[in-house]
Amino acid sequence: MSEVHHIHNQDPNAGAEQRKAIWKTFWILSAITSLEFLIAFTMHHGVLKVGIFIVLTIVKAFYIVGEFMHLKHETKSLIWSILVPIIFVAWLILALLLEGQAIFDAIFG
Amino acid sequence: MAAHVTTPGTVEPKYWMGGIEPMKASYGKLMMWFFLISDTFTFSALLVAYGTQRFGFPAFTGDRADFTFSNLYWPIPERVYESVPFLHGISLPLVFVGIMTFILIASSVTMVLAVEAGHRMDRANVEKYMLWTILGGFTFLGCQAWEWSHFIHGTESGSVMKVWENGVEVSKTIFGANLTENQYGPPAFADFFFFITGFHGTHVFSGVILNILIFFRSATGFYDKRGSYEMVEKVGLYWHFVDLVWVFVFTFFYLV
Numbered sequence: 001m002s003e004v005h006h007i008h009n010q011d012p013n014a015g016a017e018q019r020k021a022i023w024k025t026f027w028i029l030s031a032i033t034s035l036e037f038l039i040a041f042t043m044h045h046g047v048l049k050v051g052i053f054i055v056l057t058i059v060k061a062f063y064i065v066g067e068f069m070h071l072k073h074e075t076k077s078l079i080w081s082i083l084v085p086i087i088f089v090a091w092l093i094l095a096l097l098l099e100g101q102a103i104f105d106a107i108f109g
Numbered sequence: 110m111a112a113h114v115t116t117p118g119t120v121e122p123k124y125w126m127g128g129i130e131p132m133k134a135s136y137g138k139l140m141m142w143f144f145l146i147s148d149t150f151t152f153s154a155l156l157v158a159y160g161t162q163r164f165g166f167p168a169f170t171g172d173r174a175d176f177t178f179s180n181l182y183w184p185i186p187e188r189v190y191e192s193v194p195f196l197h198g199i200s201l202p203l204v205f206v207g208i209m210t211f212i213l214i215a216s217s218v219t220m221v222l223a224v225e226a227g228h229r230m231d232r233a234n235v236e237k238y239m240l241w242t243i244l245g246g247f248t249f250l251g252c253q254a255w256e257w258s259h260f261i262h263g264t265e266s267g268s269v270m271k272v273w274e275n276g277v278e279v280s281k282t283i284f285g286a287n288l289t290e291n292q293y294g295p296p297a298f299a300d301f302f303f304f305i306t307g308f309h310g311t312h313v314f315s316g317v318i319l320n321i322l323i324f325f326r327s328a329t330g331f332y333d334k335r336g337s338y339e340m341v342e343k344v345g346l347y348w349h350f351v352d353l354v355w356v357f358v359f360t361f362f363y364l365v
Binding site: 018025030057064065069088092100104 | 131132150154162164203218220225345346349350352353356357360364365
């Protein structure tokens with residue numbers, strides 16, 4: 001075990017900026033989640049409320065993927081390689097929600 | 110004119126067979142990203158299937174204050190999940206799920222702090238933050254176990270529902286939920302609860318196992334010997350993805 005040497009970065013400020021960004025992201029995510037709670041119990045349930053929830057969810061996803069998973073700071077080609085396949089998910093949502101509506105109309109309509 | 114002038118003794122970078130890193134990401138990191146894309150499709154399929162079922166079933170149209178459990182319409186999730194451990198009989202809609210969300214976000218923060226410490230080869234801090242992340246993971250799993258147990262056992266009085274048994278429609282009191290019976294609404298609601306949160310919980314569990322492995326290898330100096338803590342980053346990607354999925358489950362299963 002004595003061969004194991006520690007390569008310590010002696011600069012105590014190394015990565016300080018990154019850590020600051022990490023905590024900032026934490027506070028943003030917490031604030032959005034609290035806001036979602038507030039909206040859940042104060043707003044009338046309807047299309048607008050669901051729309052706000054979806055937008056806030058995507059904002060949270062942006063911060064988690066962009067900052068925590070560091071995708072924002074990767075090369076452009078990597079960012080697009082990850083984002084473009086999500087188009088299939090958008091299509092899946094559209095196709096299957098329309099399908100659900102058609103099932104509803106067929107049975108209960 | 111030769112296109113490449115090679116100096117004797119230097120090795121030309123190989124453009125194939127791992128000579129350079131495409132997209133400036135190592136092989137392992139890139140493959141983790143592509144695995145996560147495939148996992149995105151799996152979770153999307155589960156959540157979208159839930160949406161299809163929900164759109165294909167009557168919604169509760171009355172005043173939300175008058176809501177009662179029935180298998181004739183889809184339940185309002187905040188009325189299903191309103192219990193918190195040690196606070197028996199008090200209606201606290203979505204509070205426990207909110208606590209679980211904060212636990213997962215907090216464990217994501219400690220994970221990314223471990224990754225940051227790894228970049229500086231700061232073993233002590235990698236160990237410290239990995240332990241916090243593992244603790245967060247276990248806490249989340251414990252919360253989920255309680256939530257499942259509560260959901261399966263149901264409320265004290267249960268709910269009376271008309272169900273078909275052997276071709277006859279009978280009235281019976283149902284307590285809790287399983288894959289065929291559900292006191293909170295149509296059986297499909299309980300099925301999706303078990304499948305979606307169960308599949309996510311399985312991911313959390315795998316993540317905790319991987320985190321323990323990473324902690325063990327940091328603590329025994331494996332990454333110091335290797336000269337790189339990139340493995341922390343790769344497992345970190347997986348852990349953040351689990352948090353990301355929960356953000357979507359929280360919105361589409363519990364909030365809307």
